Amino acid sequence: MAKIAWVEACQLDPTLSSLTRFFDVPPAFAETLAGGLTNRCWKIVAPHKGNYVWRPISELTNAFTISRFQEYQILKAIEHDVIGPKAVFINEKGLLVEWIDGDQFNDAEFDLQLKTLVRIHLLDKKRIPVAPFNYTARVDHYWMQLPASVQDEALKVLYQRWRSVPTLEPEELTLCHFDLGPHNLVKTAQGLRVIDWEYAGIADPRLDLAMLLTTEDKLNPAHIARYCQLRDIDTVDAWIEGVTQWSIRVQMLALLWYLLAFHLRGDPIYEQQAIQIKENLCK
Known part of the structure; x- marks a missing residue:
């Protein structure tokens, strides 16, 4: 600084x-x-x-x-x-x-990250006067801002395939943070605090869990089952399927985000990230 x-x-x-x-x-x-x-x-x-x-x-x-x-x-x-x-x-x-004064969060304390995510999801959403998050509208918004030169056939196929929400049994919406990485966690004397709520909204908690597990490269059934255990959820298999389906959409959102970031900023690191995600989705 x-x-x-x-x-x-x-x-x-x-x-x-x-x-x-x-x-x-x-x-x-x-x-x-x-x-x-x-x-x-x-x-x-x-x-x-x-x-x-x-x-x-x-x-x-x-x-x-x-x-x-x-x-x-x-x-x-x-x-x-x-x-x-x-x-x-x-x-x-x-x-x-x-x-918020505090210490940097340790990446190794992932179970504490899960517990913090659960804590957010259990907050009373009725107190929060915001409209629910619309995944398709967000994807479309990113897409429409991209220049035509970026929208090649491969990207168009991915966009058309993954712009819709997955077909799942409905789940009660919760407050979601959508960026609960270690960089947004601060250890204080009063406990763990969460910063940078700019992407937060009311949404399917399976999407928020998929966002965390995908970005932290920890997408596996064991972590999904641990989340379910922390929330006393019995339908673990259904949650594994739901989080897995949402994880693909998380990658789609990230792909468009990085492409738009590169378009606006020109930093090659954003283009590199987009290329990697695009290759993974094309597989």
């Missing part, structure tokens, strides 16, 4: 200037945070108020259908559960949340 004087930081990112009324005394400085493509955020150090994270709205958040207002609603709804950061302030430029 690079420390930058507040005035200079506001020049680099004009959205920071929208916080002038929130801070009675200008912050001492801001730090750029390392993160993903859509998570170009700032740590703000304000001696009289504390430390915060500024999550701006940008062309990239709009391109990936990220709503800071929805993120704010979710964080406010689960605030008393002490699992995510507190949402402090929101305006038309972005979202301000508390900075």
Whole structure:
């Protein structure tokens, strides 16, 4: 992270200037945070108020259908559960949340990741006033933003085949995080805290579990059965089938995400990831 004087930081990112009324005394400085493509955020150090994270709205958040207002609603709804950061302030430029101090999560503690996912899925979704996640609409949104030069025949076949939800027995929708990797977990004295809720929504929990297991390269029946055990779910075989079906759609979402990221940013690492996923799906 690079420390930058507040005035200079506001020049680099004009959205920071929208916080002038929130801070009675200008912050001492801001730090750029390392993160993903859509998570170009700032740590703000304000001696009289504390430390915060500024999550701006940008062309990239709009391109990936990220709503800071929805993120704010979710964080406010689960605030008393002490699992995510507190949402402090929101305006038309972005979202301000508390900075959570803690230690980096250990990748080896995967069972704790599963328990945290279960904890999220058991939160009372009735308190969260957001529309359910629409998988097909998200896939179509990514697809329509890709240039025609990228939409070759192989990609079109994959898109047409995997743009629909799998045919499964219905499962009660839950709050889903959709990015519960170690990079979004912070170990604190109060327990494990979860950050970066920008992709969160109300959805099929089998999709969220598939997202976690697929991205962590841990997609196997044992981990699905462990999740079911933690939630006292008896239909383990049905869940294994459901998570497996969703895992293919997870890869489809990731493929389009990386292609769109490469289109918007031009970073070859996104293209490389897309090529690898595309090859796997074509098999």
